[in-house]
Amino acid sequence: MQSLLALRRLRFAFLAAVISLPAIGCGPRLDLNEGQVSTLTIYQRECRKVPASNGTLTLSLGDISGSRVLVTLADQRGKPIFDRKEMREGDRRVIELDKRKYVVWLDRLVNLFAGRDYAQFSFMREDQWQPVAIQRIIARIEASEDVFIRNGQECSGKALAVHIRQKLAFKEGADVTFDQFVKEIASKSLTTGEAYRVKTSGGRMVKLATWLGWESEKETTTSAPADR
Numbered sequence: 001m002q003s004l005l006a007l008r009r010l011r012f013a014f015l016a017a018v019i020s021l022p023a024i025g026c027g028p029r030l031d032l033n034e035g036q037v038s039t040l041t042i043y044q045r046e047c048r049k050v051p052a053s054n055g056t057l058t059l060s061l062g063d064i065s066g067s068r069v070l071v072t073l074a075d076q077r078g079k080p081i082f083d084r085k086e087m088r089e090g091d092r093r094v095i096e097l098d099k100r101k102y103v104v105w106l107d108r109l110v111n112l113f114a115g116r117d118y119a120q121f122s123f124m125r126e127d128q129w130q131p132v133a134i135q136r137i138i139a140r141i142e143a144s145e146d147v148f149i150r151n152g153q154e155c156s157g158k159a160l161a162v163h164i165r166q167k168l169a170f171k172e173g174a175d176v177t178f179d180q181f182v183k184e185i186a187s188k189s190l191t192t193g194e195a196y197r198v199k200t201s202g203g204r205m206v207k208l209a210t211w212l213g214w215e216s217e218k219e220t221t222t223s224a225p226a227d228r
Contacts, residue, residue, distance in 0.1 A: 090213020101126035
């Protein structure tokens with residue numbers, strides 16, 4: 001009787017393990033509905049499963065060095081979709097999974113004097129990434145405690161975010177691309193042409209475009225390896 005119960009427990013444990021495994025016979029995928037964004041926070045020298053991938057995608061980081069990090073995205077077999085590619089804050093990579101394109105966006109790169117350095121990534125559908133990215137950039141400015149400078153006057157992140165939203169509202173009805181948002185709305189004054197700046201908590205004075213990583217932004221499209 002005890003051996004029969006033990007056999008049943010073993011069978012249930014095996015079935016549970018099988019159910020929890022990603023579908024090895026299927027290619028890597030991201031299950032993202034319209035407008036949905038999947039986010040991932042990951043420490044340097046760490047590997048983590050990508051949310052919404054059902055275990056079919058793993059993101060790995062190397063050492064975060066200054067403003068850059070080497071990033072690898074691999075499928076469930078460990079085959080790289082892109083391998084040890086350098087990314088900076090604000091960079092994006094376009095990947096193709098099952099004939100659909102997605103954007104891997106490096107939102108934030110945090111290099112701490114003490115503690116574990118980490119990065120924040122977002123995954124979204126390529127045909128929807130621009131409006132989503134615009135709102136996330138505004139939200140990041142709004143949440144910042146750094147001091148922002150617009151036309152020579154200091155203001156908070158909340159105040160600048162309100163101003164940027166007002167400028168964006170004037171474009172209502174127009175399809176504002178991310179590049180237009182960067183060049184015409186979020187990085188400088190339309191009145192004076194003067195670049196917005198940020199006085200960081202560390203005392204540095206930088207352009208807002210630099211603070212957000214736009215000036216080094218790169219985009220690359222990578223297709224998933226063929227499923228063999």
